[in-house]
Each structure stands twice: as C-alpha cells, then as structure tokens.
Amino acid sequence: MESFYRELIKEVIDKKLDLDKTLKLRRKLCRKYSLRGLPSINQILLRADKEEFRHLKHLVTKPTRSLSGVSVVAVMTKPIKCPHGKCIMCPGGPGSFFGNMPQSYVGIEPATMRGLRNKFDPYLQVFNRLEQYIVLDHMPDKVELIIMGGTFPSFEVKYQNEFVKYALKAMNDFSKLFFRKGKLDFVKFKEFFELPGDIHSEGRAKRLRKKVLELKGKSSLGEEQKRNEKAVIRCVGMTIETRPDYANLKEANQMLKLGCTRVELGVQSVYDEVLKKIERGHNVGDSVKAMKTLKDLGFKVNAHYMIGLPGWSERKDLDGLKRLFSDERFRPDMLKIYPCIVVKGTKLYNLWKKGKFKALDNEGAIRIISKFKSGIPRYVRVMRVVRDIPSKVIEAGVDKTNLRQYIKGCRCIRCREVGRVEEHGRPILRVFEYKASGGKEFFISFEDEKNVLFGFCRLRIPSSSLRKEIKGSAIVRELHVYSPSVRIGGKAGIGQVQHRGYGRRLLRKAEEIARKNGVGKMVVISGIGVREYYRKFGYRKEGVYMVKGI
Numbered sequence: 001m002e003s004f005y006r007e008l009i010k011e012v013i014d015k016k017l018d019l020d021k022t023l024k025l026r027r028k029l030c031r032k033y034s035l036r037g038l039p040s041i042n043q044i045l046l047r048a049d050k051e052e053f054r055h056l057k058h059l060v061t062k063p064t065r066s067l068s069g070v071s072v073v074a075v076m077t078k079p080i081k082c083p084h085g086k087c088i089m090c091p092g093g094p095g096s097f098f099g100n101m102p103q104s105y106v107g108i109e110p111a112t113m114r115g116l117r118n119k120f121d122p123y124l125q126v127f128n129r130l131e132q133y134i135v136l137d138h139m140p141d142k143v144e145l146i147i148m149g150g151t152f153p154s155f156e157v158k159y160q161n162e163f164v165k166y167a168l169k170a171m172n173d174f175s176k177l178f179f180r181k182g183k184l185d186f187v188k189f190k191e192f193f194e195l196p197g198d199i200h201s202e203g204r205a206k207r208l209r210k211k212v213l214e215l216k217g218k219s220s221l222g223e224e225q226k227r228n229e230k231a232v233i234r235c236v237g238m239t240i241e242t243r244p245d246y247a248n249l250k251e252a253n254q255m256l257k258l259g260c261t262r263v264e265l266g267v268q269s270v271y272d273e274v275l276k277k278i279e280r281g282h283n284v285g286d287s288v289k290a291m292k293t294l295k296d297l298g299f300k301v302n303a304h305y306m307i308g309l310p311g312w313s314e315r316k317d318l319d320g321l322k323r324l325f326s327d328e329r330f331r332p333d334m335l336k337i338y339p340c341i342v343v344k345g346t347k348l349y350n351l352w353k354k355g356k357f358k359a360l361d362n363e364g365a366i367r368i369i370s371k372f373k374s375g376i377p378r379y380v381r382v383m384r385v386v387r388d389i390p391s392k393v394i395e396a397g398v399d400k401t402n403l404r405q406y407i408k409g410c411r412c413i414r415c416r417e418v419g420r421v422e423e424h425g426r427p428i429l430r431v432f433e434y435k436a437s438g439g440k441e442f443f444i445s446f447e448d449e450k451n452v453l454f455g456f457c458r459l460r461i462p463s464s465s466l467r468k469e470i471k472g473s474a475i476v477r478e479l480h481v482y483s484p485s486v487r488i489g490g491k492a493g494i495g496q497v498q499h500r501g502y503g504r505r506l507l508r509k510a511e512e513i514a515r516k517n518g519v520g521k522m523v524v525i526s527g528i529g530v531r532e533y534y535r536k537f538g539y540r541k542e543g544v545y546m547v548k549g550i
C-alpha cells in the first residue's frame with residue numbers, strides 16, 4: 001500500500017498531472033499493486049508530506065454553489081421512550097434487548113454507532129461525519145441534516161433547540177476551521193484529525209473528541225442559523241422523524257423554527273384496526289390531519305408505510321399502498337416502504353414465538369411491491385423499500401435487502417433522475433396538477449420526452465393559512481435541480497447536466513402559476529443554507545420563510 005502511494009505521488013509531481021490524469025494513473029497503479037478498492041484522492045493527499053503537498057494542491061476538491069449534490073448527515077438523538085409507549089414491532093429504545101438505544105434502532109446501524117461513539121452529542125456526530133466525507137473526496141458543502149432516533153418533537157423544546165443549534169454550529173465551526181476563502185485548508189485538516197492515522201484507535205478517537213468538544217462553546221440557535229446562511233458547509237435541508245400525533249400545528253411550528261424542511265411521518269398503515277393491533281397510539285385520522293398541516297406549512301412529507309403488520313394479507317397491503325395515492329387525503333411526496341420484521345425483545349416476537357403471528361416473507365413482499373409498481377405516481381420519490389436492519393437480528397420476515405429492484409423503472413422521481421440514467425434528450429417544462437390534503441399541488445418539472453427528470457418544483461395552493469406569513473399566498477415546498485455532481489473517480493461526462501438556470505426557470509413558472517390562481521405572494525420553505533439562493537431572485541426573509549410579492 002505504501003509503495004502505491006509513493007509511486008503515485010512521485011509521478012503526479014514529476015509529470016505535473018492534472019486531476020483527470022491523476023485519476024487514470026490511480027486506476028493503473030491500483031491494478032499494478034492489486035489493490036481492492038480505489039483510495040480517494042484525499043486519502044492520497046493525506047500521505048503527502050508538506051513539500052509534496054505544495055505541488056498537489058490543485059487536486060483538492062472545491063465547493064460549488066448549486067441546488068444539487070447534497071450530502072446526508074444523519075445524527076442520532078439520545079435514547080428516550082416514545083410518548084405513547086411502544087409499538088409492538090419496534091426494536092431498540094432505552095433499556096431494550098439491544099441495550100440503551102434510540103427508539104427503533106438496534107445499535108449496529110452506521111448512524112447509531114456514530115451516535116453511540118459520540119454519546120449522542122450532535123456537535124461531535126456532525127464533526128465526525130464531515131471529516132469522513134472529506135476523507136472520501138466528497139465535498140459536504142450542501143448538507144441534508146437528518147435527525148433520527150424516534151419522535152423528536154416529543155423531546156423537551158430545550159433539548160430540540162440545543163440539538164439543532166450544535167449540529168449547525170458544528171457545520172459553521174468546521175467551515176471556519178478548515179476552509180480559507182472557500183478552499184479546504186488541507187494541511188490544517190490533516191493535522192487536526194491526525195491523518196493518516198489508525199482510525200480504529202481508541203486513543204486517537206478520545207483525543208479527537210476532547211479537541212472537538214473544546215471548540216463547542218456557547219451560542220444561540222438564532223446565531224448559528226444566521227451564521228450557517230453563509231458558511232461553506234450549509235444546511236440546505238433538515239429532516240425530522242415523527243409520529244402523526246406529534247405533527248400538529250404546535251409541533252410543526254417548532255420544527256419550522258428549527259429550520260426543518262422535511263418530515264418523515266410514521267403513517268405505517270391506512271387501517272385503524274392495524275394501528276390498534278400494533279399499539280401505535282394514533283389512528284389514521286391523525287395521519288390525514290398531520291399531512292394536511294405539514295403540507296399547508298410547506299413541509300415535504302416522507303411517509304413511512306409498513307407491510308406485513310399483524311392482520312396483513314397480500315391483498316390488503318397492496319390496497320393500502322395504493323390508497324396512499326388514490327386517496328387525496330394522503331398523497332405524500334416521498335415514500336419509504338418497510339416490511340415488518342420480527343426482532344427479539346418486542347411484543348411481536350413473543351406473539352410470533354407462540355405461533356400467533358406469521359411474518360410476511362420475501363416472496364410475498366416481492367409480489368406486493370411488484371404489483372404496486374404501476375400505481376406509483378410521478379410526483380413521489382420512493383426513497384427506500386426495506387429498512388436496513390442487519391439480517392442477523394431478524395428472527396422472521398423479509399431479510400432480502402434488494403427488494404427495490406422489483407420496482408426499478410417505476411415512474412417515481414428517483415427512477416427518473418438524470419444522474420441515474422445513461423442517456424437523455426432535451427428537457428422541456430411540464431406541469432402536473434393534482435389535489436392533495438385539501439390543497440392544489442403543481443408538480444413543475446424539466447423532463448425529456450422519455451420522462452428523464454432534470455429538476456422539479458413542488459408548488460402548493462394551501463388549503464388554509466396556518467401562519468401569518470402564508471396569508472393569501474402560494475407555497476414552494478421543494479425546488480430541486482439535478483446535476484449529477486460527477487464525483488471524482490466516477491464516470492465523468494455521462495448524463496452530466498449543466499446548470500442552465502433550471503432552478504430560476506422552475507421558480508418563475510411557479511410564480512406564474514400562483515398568479516394565475518389569484519395569489520399575490522409566494523412563500524418558500526427554504527433550508528437555512530439556501531436562503532442566499534432565493535435572495536438572488538428577489539426573495540426576503542419573513543418569519544421562518546423566504547417570501548416575495550408576485
């Protein structure tokens with residue numbers, strides 16, 4: 001390994017290779033030394049000494065200001081119980097079979113492990129994740145912060161505020177510490193994180209935690225939000241997980257205050273009797289109400305839906321999934337399908353042991369999902385099909401992790417994203433109108449004739465004005481433009497989209513549609529780090545939103 005690095009670094013310097021040529025050489029030398037994975041460019045740079053690094057600076061990745069190329073940073077909250085008790089299939093939680101875990105996690109998911117290592121401190125977790133991104137050549141300048149670990153809005157408000165404040169502060173401090181004029185200060189980064197080093201060494205981890213915690217200091221939520229608007233590492237989206245009975249106006253307003261833009265909503269079933277059986281503590285009516293409130297406030301809603309819950313049949317589960325979209329009271333923007341699995345330490349496990357519950361198996365799940373495929377509308381993004389619980393803790397139920405392949409090529413957003421397809425034609429502007437949760441939705445998109453998606457905007461005429469900023473206005477709930485950030489080492493060129501101002505044109509179209517609907521004001525729910533982007537188009541901050549008279 002060491003000789004690989006030496007030869008590579010020497011040749012790049014001697015021949016003054018640019019990034020492209022360096023990537024080719026890396027491939028060649030990997031073959032020569034029979035290395036299994038490709039080390040990242042930054043891993044290579046970390047091996048260079050100071051003198052060598054002076055000649056390699058041009059290889060450091062730079063941040064870009066666009067709407068695409070988001071890096072997910074998942075942070076875990078401390079373990080607390082859900083307010084209603086515990087659903088019968090839910091693994092984990094405080095004092096669970098798996099130890100003291102956040103509710104619904106078993107402790108071996110990457111985000112949970114990072115949470116545990118960092119004692120669920122948001123500042124440490126974010127710092128840790130950003131470091132990993134950089135080492136892997138991924139410039140994390142646009143962060144989607146995902147807050148995981150149960151029902152976040154049921155935590156004390158003070159905890160919520162502190163949690164988000166420090167997650168943002170970590171992004172801001174990281175930006176300040178390791179970037180100069182928008183460029184990564186590689187030497188400082190290397191020294192701070194003691195790289196290259198033994199990442200499995202407890203000693204190093206301890207020293208780093210101590211160092212990072214010394215930076216944590218004091219601040220306020222408002223201050224860190226403000227700082228983040230212009231930081232190198234910006235929070236462009238924030239996701240919070242919650243239950244429908246903890247997504248009412250009160251909780252939603254608090255989420256807005258934090259800067260949240262997307263809510264993962266545990267709908268789980270469209271049947272009251274199923275929700276009752278799993279001791280869910282809320283009913284379908286709560287889900288309907290939550291979806292309406294959230295959409296009217298501009299949130300994107302990612303519904304979680306479970307198949308194979310007690311009382312399941314293939315027919316019923318398929319109908320349930322279909323109803324999510326045929327019934328305008330639901331119609332979420334995103335969907336995660338989780339087949340129910342049996343895990344030790346749950347009530348469901350006991351039922352299963354006694355022969356009172358039969359789990360839905362792989363074949364059944366595949367049948368349901370394949371039949372559901374044609375019912376997936378074009379405005380939804382199917383985020384996941386199956387939860388990534390390690391199969392070793394699954395006692396019964398679906399343990400195949402590649403169920404997604406059975407809906408491959410469906411009409412959902414994900415299957416049509418330009419970065420995922422090899423070829424595309426010229427994009428044209430399209431508008432798809434539909435009703436959802438009592439409001440009017442417009443899915444405005446740039447697509448080619450084969451439906452390949454270049455970008456889209458979700459515009460809503462809300463069913464009611466739940467806040468003073470929204471009176472007499474339409475609301476942009478999402479604006480997304482794909483430009484497959486061609487990652488270093490990726491297949492550069494294929495499917496690459498230039499930024500031909502798609503964002504601007506989508507927004508203009510949204511404003512035009514809003515005017516036609518007799519609305520004089522546009523409200524945008526904007527990630528903290530995207531506010532600057534909207535300012536370019538004449539938007540200004542009002543309350544928790546970006547607004548403009550149209």
Ligand code: SF4
Pocket residue numbers: 082085086087090091103104149150151243266
């Ligand atoms: S609401 Fe979610 S996290 Fe809470 S007990 Fe139920 S399944 Fe687990």
Ligand SMILES: [Zn+2]
Pocket residue numbers: 382407408409410411412413414415416
């Ligand atoms: Zn799809």
